[in-house]
Amino acid sequence: MLDLKNKSACLFGLPDSGKSTLANFIVTKYGRAAFVYDTLNEYPESPYDSYTPKDRNSVPELEGVVRAIMAGRRYRLLLIDEANRFCPSKPNPLPQAIADLNDYRAHYEMSTIYIARRPVQLNQDLTELANYLILFHLDGKNDRQYLNDISAGLGDIAATLKPFHFAVYHKGQGTQVYNPVKAIYTTAKIIKAAIT
Numbered sequence: 001m002l003d004l005k006n007k008s009a010c011l012f013g014l015p016d017s018g019k020s021t022l023a024n025f026i027v028t029k030y031g032r033a034a035f036v037y038d039t040l041n042e043y044p045e046s047p048y049d050s051y052t053p054k055d056r057n058s059v060p061e062l063e064g065v066v067r068a069i070m071a072g073r074r075y076r077l078l079l080i081d082e083a084n085r086f087c088p089s090k091p092n093p094l095p096q097a098i099a100d101l102n103d104y105r106a107h108y109e110m111s112t113i114y115i116a117r118r119p120v121q122l123n124q125d126l127t128e129l130a131n132y133l134i135l136f137h138l139d140g141k142n143d144r145q146y147l148n149d150i151s152a153g154l155g156d157i158a159a160t161l162k163p164f165h166f167a168v169y170h171k172g173q174g175t176q177v178y179n180p181v182k183a184i185y186t187t188a189k190i191i192k193a194a195i196t
């Protein structure tokens with residue numbers, strides 16, 4: 001499906017479209033080589049390492065964890081869920097630790113996955129430098145346009161995806177649509193309404 005070695009991916013889709021479930025499927029394959037910044041405390045504890053922030057909107061807390069991971073050289077994959085909280089779109093600057101990781105990912109021999117609901121909410125430096133864009137159903141006009149500008153027809157594909165189906169756009173290589181992953185990878189869904 002995707003070869004993430006030293007590569008970066010952004011994963012987008014509307015609420016409840018299946019992002020965290022697919023992410024769990026991917027990181028489970030990495031086992032202890034994966035680290036999840038589990039912003040909303042929804043990933044299972046056992047198969048891989050994770051951290052749930054004390055403050056789910058704190059950029060310094062995220063940067064502290066990311067710097068420690070970069071220095072430790074222990075993990076091959078870093079996944080940040082709800083990344084738009086920490087890396088909102090321009091003109092907001094990327095947190096420096098994320099900018100460094102984005103620029104020197106190969107040096108750190110690390111794959112990265114950033115999850116956000118809508119492409120227009122995530123910092124463009126992450127989206128536009130990503131090797132892969134993984135898309136669940138999206139139908140917002142701005143998102144569709146933004147994706148169509150990245151690759152002709154990509155936003156149109158995202159708008160027609162059936163529930164839990166996803167498209168993988170590999171930069172320079174085209175787009176492929178996949179069937180849902182098994183429901184056993186569903187994460188511990190928490191009640192989001194109360195969370196800001």
Ligand SMILES: Nc1ncnc2c1ncn2[C@@H]1O[C@H](COP(=O)(O)OP(=O)(O)OP(=O)(O)O)[C@@H](O)[C@H]1O
Pocket residue numbers: 013014015016017018019020021022117164180181182183186187189192
């Ligand atoms: N592949 C799948 N097969 C069957 N059901 C699924 C699948 N993926 C997700 N679901 C169902 O949809 C719910 C939402 O999935 P998930 O938590 O992965 O969505 P999300 O995109 O991460 O949502 P949010 O934006 O709120 O974080 C799951 O609790 C599960 O019930």
Ligand SMILES: [Mg+2]
Pocket residue numbers: 019020021081
């Ligand atoms: Mg989720």
